[in-house]
Amino acid sequence: MGDLKGALIGCGFFAVNQMHGWRDAEGARIVAICDCDPERLKAVGDAFGIQRRYTSAEDLFADGGFDFVDIATTVRSHRGLVEMAARHGVATICQKPIAPTMEDAKAMVSACAKSGVAFMVHENFRWQSPIRAVKAAIDSGAIGEVFWGRVSFRSGYDVFSGQPYLATGKRFIIEDLGIHALDVARYIFGDATAVTARTRRVNPAIAGEDVATMLLDHDGGITSLVDCSYATKLPVEPFPETLMEVDGSKGTLRLTQGYHLAVHSKGATKLTNVEPPALSWASPPWHNIQESVALIQQHWIEALRAGREPDTSGRDNLETFALVEASYLSAAEGRTVSLAEVLG
Numbered sequence: 001m002g003d004l005k006g007a008l009i010g011c012g013f014f015a016v017n018q019m020h021g022w023r024d025a026e027g028a029r030i031v032a033i034c035d036c037d038p039e040r041l042k043a044v045g046d047a048f049g050i051q052r053r054y055t056s057a058e059d060l061f062a063d064g065g066f067d068f069v070d071i072a073t074t075v076r077s078h079r080g081l082v083e084m085a086a087r088h089g090v091a092t093i094c095q096k097p098i099a100p101t102m103e104d105a106k107a108m109v110s111a112c113a114k115s116g117v118a119f120m121v122h123e124n125f126r127w128q129s130p131i132r133a134v135k136a137a138i139d140s141g142a143i144g145e146v147f148w149g150r151v152s153f154r155s156g157y158d159v160f161s162g163q164p165y166l167a168t169g170k171r172f173i174i175e176d177l178g179i180h181a182l183d184v185a186r187y188i189f190g191d192a193t194a195v196t197a198r199t200r201r202v203n204p205a206i207a208g209e210d211v212a213t214m215l216l217d218h219d220g221g222i223t224s225l226v227d228c229s230y231a232t233k234l235p236v237e238p239f240p241e242t243l244m245e246v247d248g249s250k251g252t253l254r255l256t257q258g259y260h261l262a263v264h265s266k267g268a269t270k271l272t273n274v275e276p277p278a279l280s281w282a283s284p285p286w287h288n289i290q291e292s293v294a295l296i297q298q299h300w301i302e303a304l305r306a307g308r309e310p311d312t313s314g315r316d317n318l319e320t321f322a323l324v325e326a327s328y329l330s331a332a333e334g335r336t337v338s339l340a341e342v343l344g
């Protein structure tokens with residue numbers, strides 16, 4: 001079977017990781033790129049040897065010649081581009097956050113469903129090897145039945161120099177980073193039914209919240225705490241590690257800074273180093289995120305080939321995005337918000 005052909009829209013800060021991932025992926029390659037900024041288009045085109053270059057997505061789709069599109073633009077353009085792909089019958093990957101509103105997110109999922117095209121959100125954190133190791137340890141039964149968990153991302157890393165738009169939006173950490181931690185909570189503890197959130201802005205130079213704490217009720221009775229901060233100055237900067245604590249009926253599990261996994265069960269503790277490999281193109285400390293980009297892309301190729309819904313399909317991601325919406329609503333109104341209220 002020949003390689004799947006892909007086009008990438010948005011040649012910015014993060015797309016470079018996606019281009020590296022596609023270059024190494026088995027079974028797919030990028031044949032065309034698009035960015036409305038000619039300089040960024042040229043930089044990525046030259047770096048990755050892509051000749052077909054477009055400054056307009058309409059022109060890209062009109063010319064066609066690819067099986068899927070990878071949308072790596074920022075959130076405001078996601079709906080228009082996903083709907084354009086659906087109109088052209090092209091399978092689509094879209095970066096997180098899927099959309100600025102639930103109405104937009106649902107419209108995108110429905111447009112792809114109506115056109116019969118596969119639609120995956122690039123929700124890569126659950127693909128990080130340390131998170132996969134946590135899931136495998138729980139699935140092994142070592143800690144018994146899980147009743148409590150925590151997903152924590154606390155950092156003082158300067159994300160604004162690489163992604164200046166993060167400092168300007170009314171929404172910041174829940175929409176940008178908390179979304180990943182909330183998705184990890186769903187992946188590990190199951191879908192949530194309600195959330196209670198508190199937010200705060202510590203850094204006066206930004207517009208949105210940079211600290212958020214969310215208490216989740218999950219189907220099946222698990223309670224989890226999802227906390228994130230970009231205002232936390234630690235002696236050793238943990239960016240971009242997601243740390244986890246899980247308590248079960250027979251033991252406990254702790255994923256601590258430095259990629260250490262401790263599984264405590266039957267009076268003994270098993271310690272494992274679960275640091276992800278640094279790929280040839282990795283730039284630490286980003287290697288954890290970068291590896292997950294390669295893994296989610298390989299998952300997309302396999303799912304598309306098999307005609308299977310990807311794990312983080314648009315449909316699945318509505319549940320993660322609902323947690324984002326519910327968290328903002330909860331923080332604004334000081335009350336617990338049920339997921340049903342925001343999912344409609």
Ligand code: NAD
Pocket residue numbers: 009010011012013014015034035036037040055056057072073074075077081095096097122123124162163165176289
């Ligand atoms: P960026 O601003 O650096 O890049 C976006 C690019 O898209 C720009 O070059 C811009 O010119 C281009 N663009 C915007 N609208 C376009 C359109 N309609 N047609 C063609 N080009 C268009 O942004 P970024 O930091 O690379 O972030 C992109 C997306 O990736 C965001 O949604 C962000 O949340 C996400 N992101 C994800 C991760 C992750 O781990 N999954 C990490 C960082 C960023």
Ligand code: 89Y
Pocket residue numbers: 159163176177180240
């Ligand atoms: O945009 C964010 C993401 O998705 O992962 C980390 C990040 O780059 C900064 O918070």
